Amino acid sequence: MSGLPAATVRRLQKLPQVPSVWEGDRHKLSGSPPMGSQTEGECILWVDGVQGVVRAMEVVPADSGFEPMVRTLIMAMERPHAAPPARPQKIIVRDREVQFFLRGILHELDIKVECQPELPLIDEILQSFEEANERIPPPLPEHYVELLTGKALTLWRDAPWDYLEDHQILAIDLDHWDIQTLYVSVMGRLGMEYGVLFYRSLPSLKQFRQDAGQPDTPEEMEEAFLRQDCLYLTFQAGNPELNELPDLDLAE
Structure with a gap:
């Protein structure tokens, strides 16, 4: 300049x-x-x-x-x-x-x-x-970091999206941490985005499916995603361009 x-x-x-x-x-x-x-x-x-x-x-x-x-x-x-x-x-x-x-x-x-x-x-x-x-407290307590990383890697290697569609919901009974049941939806069967969503209530899962099924605008779709009462784990490449590579191992 x-x-x-x-x-x-x-x-x-x-x-x-x-x-x-x-x-x-x-x-x-x-x-x-x-x-x-x-x-x-x-x-x-x-x-x-x-x-x-x-x-x-x-x-x-x-x-x-x-x-x-x-x-x-x-x-x-x-x-x-x-x-x-x-x-x-x-x-x-x-x-x-x-x-x-x-x-x-x-x-x-x-x-x-x-x-x-x-x-x-x-x-x-x-x-x-x-x-x-x-x-500012860390986003994840230190003693959980290694555990969560290991579980995420195990999930990637197990690849549940190879045999589960996103509409095939698993129910995990916990009865702990104020959570009775987690309802699990698996993403990735279509090869577009990989991950799992853990809904903390069945009504939240049903409401999202209803809202996401008939969005009129991208803003309404975004609002539907933000209203979900769930925990989630998704995989993506640090460089978005690498997501297009068919042989990319996102676990890295």
Whole structure:
């Protein structure tokens, strides 16, 4: 990106310039990459250092270059969170390369770009993110992870979809964990999507079959799926394009 389009420059020049200093930075997200993503994500933040508010925030792939910093900055000026549109007098970033890049991009907007190693407000926000993330319980208790993975692999190798249609329902009597019976439907006989659904009540299973049988729009079909009272386990490739390969072992 050698510069902003002339129309964008004219649009931003019409915004009032306020005596504010904004901090901008991108920070690696903790945890695993999102499902289906091959790259880790980073969070871009632009914060008004005078008002102490986050004007814009965006999550982007870690290898996306400097352009998302500009895009998010424009968002912070034109469509900020909880603040009126405006241009700052000065912005501060932590990375020297980002500073030089933004200087070239913003030279027509009369915005001073500086670099300093410490960004107090952003560092405080990032620290609060880390603390909040530590308080979030894992989606599955650790002592169940290995067990569930093993059972999922066993299910894939047993391949119940080779001999059961989705309308052939199995009833599993549990009488435990406030569940009397699980009603199991197997997907995959048609070779389109593999998995099992464990309905926690027979009325929920019947209601879904009724709703899904006569959907008028994709939205109604999606709503029918979301209303299901069930647990489910499905298999899919990390890269959706690989699903088309006939010899792909989804257990991997």
